[in-house]
Amino acid sequence: MQVSERGKSFLTRHLSGKSMDYRQIIALFLPILIDQAFIVGLNLVNTAMISSSGMAAVSAVNMVDSLNIFLINVFVAVATGGTVVVAQYKGSGNQEMVAKAAASSVTSVTLLSLVIGLLFVAFHNPVLNVLFGSAEPDVLNSARTYLIGSCISYAGIGVVQAVCGALRGIGKTRASLMLSLIMNLTYVLLNIVFITWLNMGVYGMTLAVNIARYAGAACALFYLFKIDVSLRIKVWNLFHFPISMLRKILFIGLPFAAEQMFFNGGKLLTQTFIVSLGTNAIATNAISSSLAGFFQVPAAALSLTVVTVVGQCIGSGDIPDARKFIRSFLWFGSGLLFITGLVLMPFFHPLVNLFSPPAEIVGDIFLIVLICTIVSVLLWPVSFITPSALRAAGDSKFTSITSMLTMWLFRVILGYLLGIVFGFGILGVWVAMMAEWGVRGAIFLWRYRGTKWYEHKLI
Template identity: 70%
Template sequence: MEQLTKPQHKPGLLERHFSGESMHYRQIIALFLPILVDQIFVVGLNLVNTALVSSSGVDAVSAVNMVDSLNMFLISVFIAMATGGTVVVAQYKGSGDDRSVSKAAAASVAAVFLAAAGLGLVLAVLHTPILQLLFGNADPEVLDNARTYLIGSGISYAGIGIVQAVCGALRGVGKSRASLMLSLIMNLTYVLLNVVFIHYMDWGVNGLTVAINIARYAGAACALYYLFRMETTLRLHLVDLFRLQWTMLRRILFIGVPFAAEQLFFNGGKLLTQVFIVSLGTYALATNAIGSTIAGVAQIPGVALSLTLVTVVGQCMGRRDIEDARKFIRSFLWLASSTFVLMAALLIPLFHPLISLFDPPAAIVDDLYTLTLINLVAQIPLWSISFITPAALRAAGDSKFTSLMSMLSMWLFRVILGYILGIVLPFGIIGVWVAMNCEWGVRGAIFLWRYRGDKWYKHKLI
């Protein structure tokens, strides 16, 4: 008589694609969900803030959008360094070296704070020549508002730098829930103060400037308190921030400096594109500002997956488990593209109710709809390969290649093609955005080619 065998357990979809030797899908979900909620609040609050500023007129929203393009350019430098800290912390966590995890976290916070404070000081002191150089063609009313917001932004850099560094270290050890709470404290404080200062007190851009400083330094104070008093995994003390571990700092900078250079060139290209848009007029600036906000909403799940994958691949590489890393990268790419299908299906029917929050001039609504529709469709196949793949490669230590390719594609395709389509040819703001979508495709194809090879995981970071 044949012996009856017990049927084997068949793994489900999540277990097949999001579980491995390095990490189980339940751990990935626990890491991802707080980051997703964080992104929802960050983008949602940015949408509310843009709507609040819009109530002060087209000049105000154009000024804030101009300065924020410069802010993104500079803030990306110390966010890149914080990302370097996340990668090093995650790899040490994966290797089981808890003492080095603590040293890496301390070095990351100290380095990011110094970089942020230095950049903020330069921005606040040199605000007038910077504005004249970049946006001298803007209307005088726009420049006056931009000057106020630029000075305030520079003063706030040290605060947001501390928050980014602490949150990056926490994500590296898988404490994304604590990172979420710190981010929510800062961003909710910001939007609540904006409601008071802009909506009720009618302070306009002045109110926005005061709110951003209070919120960022309150967030920094909470981040440091949590790090020294409540966090048990990292076990840090204030004095640790003043004992710079040069070996550890070099490892962080190995990831952070190429990424910072990439972000400078990448966001420099976006900044130059913003200069193109200034020449198209205030309405084009407003179209770009509102369109960027809607695009940010569509990208919420994709950005959250990208941040999650840095920790996942970092811990895989700490174990030197290449097969797990490959599997997770592939699964995250497909999942992210699926989220863009979902977001497009949600946002296209909600377009008119959504833009009504900004009270846009009737003259820009048609261009705004065309721009949004093109971008939502282009994001489905192109965004994930262009942004999630390099995040994974960087987490494996392949920072120089990813940074170089990002810089070249930005300047050779987005900037030059954007100028041709938007300024030389009569496509205006639509042409600038189409050039951006084309650049995603070029960059994504290069990174997919790199991922299919073996050079990206040959780096030994720790």
């Protein structure tokens, strides 16, 4: 990538330090950006494909995906703990401990994902009845099929997330990208076959997700054992790992997992009162979420990149660099969100037409996406990039408690008041969510300006 002298000067001033320079950061960021763009873009395509089976199918997939996000993020949180520990050991130059941390992360995440999947397969009926019992019968039947299929696939995605997290920790984001692309492209191609060609609907989607995730897991393990030359992990390393290493991973992972459970539990509760607003409201929320996620891809890539960058800075003991990079990432995050919104909003109608929505909900979707795009520029980076950076420094308890409290006090309670009690419907739910971004972002900025966030001794 060619950069002008003025561009080099700008990047050196904002994205270079003693720990790493802008070339290394860009090399970390670009594969993660491509990965996130593919994941969100392919999810967009998947939602559009399932919409051909009707709004009931879209609603069922969206309802269960809110539960999937809740469950998957529990073991992804533990994988993030592995990423932080691996990154800090990488920064300290201790290669032997890097390998041990990576092996421990893969084992713990795989076991956790397997247990969660089996548990929810066993209790899928009471879970669906409690959360979505008020949904229409055809929506609930499709949701049951999709939930069982999704839970069976958890061990597969757990392996992929753990391996990719370890690779990001040592800065090998290209390998992480390739593994993620294999899994997600397989998923989309199979969806084309099962949904578009064979008209298998939700059942086809569940079949596709299982084949794709276990194929991805097989590729991830093959890469780890046969191709990778940095970590040097052998099969038997996964069956023997020190308890002290597991404690380090869980020190970051467990508070984050608890945060994800409460945070996504709140989103799940929000989903339950969206269900009470009817199938059109569920579809509006699903399509708006897909589009908003697509607009936030570059900033989301920064929030993943900052974990490796700050983790390695803290591992090498360079606090000034960590502070500088966090500040730069926040500004770049806002800039990227502004540019993305400016480029994509004019294409709103072609994008929304991918979902074939009823004409009466298109106006609501446009209003939600427009407001969200404007607010994201100001509030998304401080609300999501900052806690990722603090967590990379070992400040996991504070970030988790803050996220849990603001989620329940603002997104859930305020969302219920605005959406249901005061009758603003789905727009009220989204306004409450954006208010929560602002509150927790302000708290995280206050924490960043202090010193406690980098005083934890993780390694």
